[in-house]
Amino acid sequence: MQPFLALPITSYVVILQAPLPTLTNAPVTEVALFWLPTNANQAQISSFKSAFASLAAAVKQAEGEVYLASGDVQGLVLNSSGERTSAVLAYVGWQSVAAHGAFTTTTSFIDAIARLSPTVSGLADHHVILSKCF
Amino acid sequence: MIASTTPHSSCNFVYPYKYQVAWPLGSLPIQFVSATNLSSFPTPHCILPKRHLIVMIYRMLLVILTLGFAVSYCASAVVKGPSPPRPATLYASVPLNDSIPIAFTAKNKEWSRISAAVLKCSGLTELYYGRQLETSNLDLIIGQYRNSEPTLHPNSHRQLINDLQLSHLRVLPLPANLPSYLPCNHF
Numbered sequence: 001m002q003p004f005l006a007l008p009i010t011s012y013v014v015i016l017q018a019p020l021p022t023l024t025n026a027p028v029t030e031v032a033l034f035w036l037p038t039n040a041n042q043a044q045i046s047s048f049k050s051a052f053a054s055l056a057a058a059v060k061q062a063e064g065e066v067y068l069a070s071g072d073v074q075g076l077v078l079n080s081s082g083e084r085t086s087a088v089l090a091y092v093g094w095q096s097v098a099a100h101g102a103f104t105t106t107t108s109f110i111d112a113i114a115r116l117s118p119t120v121s122g123l124a125d126h127h128v129i130l131s132k133c134f
Numbered sequence: 135m136i137a138s139t140t141p142h143s144s145c146n147f148v149y150p151y152k153y154q155v156a157w158p159l160g161s162l163p164i165q166f167v168s169a170t171n172l173s174s175f176p177t178p179h180c181i182l183p184k185r186h187l188i189v190m191i192y193r194m195l196l197v198i199l200t201l202g203f204a205v206s207y208c209a210s211a212v213v214k215g216p217s218p219p220r221p222a223t224l225y226a227s228v229p230l231n232d233s234i235p236i237a238f239t240a241k242n243k244e245w246s247r248i249s250a251a252v253l254k255c256s257g258l259t260e261l262y263y264g265r266q267l268e269t270s271n272l273d274l275i276i277g278q279y280r281n282s283e284p285t286l287h288p289n290s291h292r293q294l295i296n297d298l299q300l301s302h303l304r305v306l307p308l309p310a311n312l313p314s315y316l317p318c319n320h321f
Contacts, residue, residue, distance in 0.1 A: 009227070010227045013223070015223075016220060018220075019221045019278075020221055028267070031225070097267065126268060126272070130274075131264060132262055132263075133261040134260065134261050
């Protein structure tokens with residue numbers, strides 16, 4: 001008998017800005033986790049929030065976007081370098097992975113991500129096809 | 135142009151001069167200070183009544199504006215109601231063992247049933263579950279908590295994750311009786 005788990009489960013409590021949309025309304029959901037710089041000061045946080053808002057605005061205008069929900073992760077979490085830092089999680093519903101891919105080639109995305117990248121210590125992006133359990 | 139003088143009640147000079155301008159359809163009273171009387175322009179105590187008027191109007195405007203803002207604010211608060219609490223969600227990533235891919239598909243359904251049973255007890259009202267497309271060995275769980283702020287107590291949250299991990303370990307063999315696997319008062 002082998003355990004299913006390769007590693008311990010990672011879990012976050014995320015306080016969203018708005019109620020969670022019905023995630024199954026989109027064929028595919030992008031889950032993006034943005035790690036802020038470790039020990040980020042107020043200026044760095046403001047800079048991130050502003051850049052994130054620009055990216056969110058671009059996403060909402062994107063073709064194939066179904067919904068966007070985002071919020072702060074409670075407490076500190078480990079980033080990809082193993083450092084404890086704060087983070088923001090976003091759920092983006094897309095018509096397809098291809099629609100998301102197409103968006104990433106647009107100038108609005110390229111501009112927004114260029115602005116956002118210097119304000120984070122890393123990001124993780126996944127696609128998932130979700131089913132509703134209850 | 136006919137000049138008429140109207141002495142101010144509290145002043146010792148003639149102020150203001152009231153002129154009646156001849157107008158084609160009658161006469162239009164205009165008040166202004168005659169250039170010839172500039173030297174006797176009101177002394178401070180005489181200006182006071184006019185300033186009083188300005189101050190009174192200014193204060194009235196302030197009161198009206200303040201009341202206006204207050205009324206509109208209250209009205210909008212009544213219409214909108216209190217701002218809803220921000221919803222709390224659970225996000226969990228479950229890294230799966232690559233070495234059991236064949237058993238996984240069938241067993242995974244059972245695991246998701248167990249997970250659902252565990253998570254439902256924790257106060258989640260919605261639960262989404264799916265496989266990450268890029269690596270296929272990471273399950274993602276997204277849930278919406280019934281209660282918003284304050285969110286699930288950290289101890290309960292920790293317990294929830296522990297139980298999820300235990301349920302993962304218990305998938306092989308399957309628990310005999312899922313409904314009794316974890317009673318909701320467990321938390």
